[in-house]
Amino acid sequence: MVAGLEKRLFEGDSENGKIPKYSLNDLDKALFKVAGEIFAVSIAQGGPAPQFLQEWCYNYIVTRKLQTEGVHDMELSPLMTKIEGASDLSPYTHEILDCGYTGPIDTDHKTSILRAILLHSTTKRIPMLEQLREGLEVYNLMKVMERKPKECRSLFVVGHNDKVDSNYIMSHIAPELSSQGSTKQAKELKVLDYLQDYLNELEDFQQGETEQMQALNVPMVMQWMTGQAHKHLLVSDRNAFKITIIFDHNCLQHTPGHTVCYPLVSACTSTVTFPMAHLEDYESFRSNLHTAITHGASFDRL
Structure with missing residues (x-):
């Protein structure tokens, strides 16, 4: 508005x-x-x-x-x-x-x-x-x-400037990690690295990149996660702000037979749930997240 x-x-x-x-x-x-x-x-x-x-x-x-x-x-x-x-x-x-x-x-x-x-x-x-x-x-x-x-x-x-950058998002990430030293935790840390790389890629976008990347920017990712695309105006709000990251390792078990599912977002609580079975490497993470942000009004399993 x-x-x-x-x-x-x-x-x-x-x-x-x-x-x-x-x-x-x-x-x-x-x-x-x-x-x-x-x-x-x-x-x-x-x-x-x-x-x-x-x-x-x-x-x-x-x-x-x-x-x-x-x-x-x-x-x-x-x-x-x-x-x-x-x-x-x-x-x-x-x-x-x-x-x-x-x-x-x-x-x-x-x-x-x-x-x-x-x-x-x-x-x-x-x-x-x-x-x-x-x-x-x-x-x-x-x-x-x-x-x-x-x-x-x-x-x-x-x-x-109140424009959201990758550092603003990553500095407010609150991941719910698995047990220290576990295989699950290692995968979760990789996904967090993928998220950082993805945000950096959006920031570093130069003319001549693919049309896929032209459609997105970091504030749009912030809006998708939380419902707002700007930094919080009050220092107290910034200090209290966090984006909860949940890692779903069992999507294939609780929904057998599906081929792909996308991150689930609750913008009201600033919570994102990543489907770990579909995020094996950076390219799959990049494609999955981009599709979710640009095409998903709601994120349902296919």
Whole structure:
């Protein structure tokens, strides 16, 4: 939901951050208020958080004071770059006037022109930010943001990466291993190694790999296991989080005659059960797990 709202109502890139789209239709429909409400609910429920805003947007939402530092506008920033390097501003007269600048258009007034363009980019988005702020009042989140602006900054501003990686998953694995030194335990440790290798393979994916690997990434594996694809927002939740791994060595006994079965997942309890009889080597593990994640709504024996 948060990702969909990001795509629908905001513009920019993942490096510089995003700003609200200048859309009076969306403003009239109060969609930015709806977005704020959904962001607040998502944060209250543990995420994901809307960590894609440019810092000036966050600062305005919290303080209602407009800043022009760090503004990146997909449309106007290229114009500003051209003006900064130009010795003749006459080719840009029309664009400059459209931004509300009414002073002399020459190189001696570049600073004033550039500031006018920045103000044009930011001020026209104030209604969208105000509506977003109104939505964030759900659960009194806005009051918390005003009291703790630095602590809440990472929930909204781009650059605070909550993307799940292989280390995050493996560091929270809680395997239920067989007796120390047993043959079963040796097989179970191999499967854990296979899981680590599989996650690393997804992370190391480069263009030109097979289409099979293109369809997956590490956050998708996390979502399959636990129901969420992001890191936990609270440190206490991260410390308490674990993914229980159970090893089923008897699937052939309790279901005779089946040819293959797939891992069983309980996302509510973050528990994964691996069918050991079908995971003899890495290739079989890789194929089995990939099929389970990409094709299984429920994981039943065939």
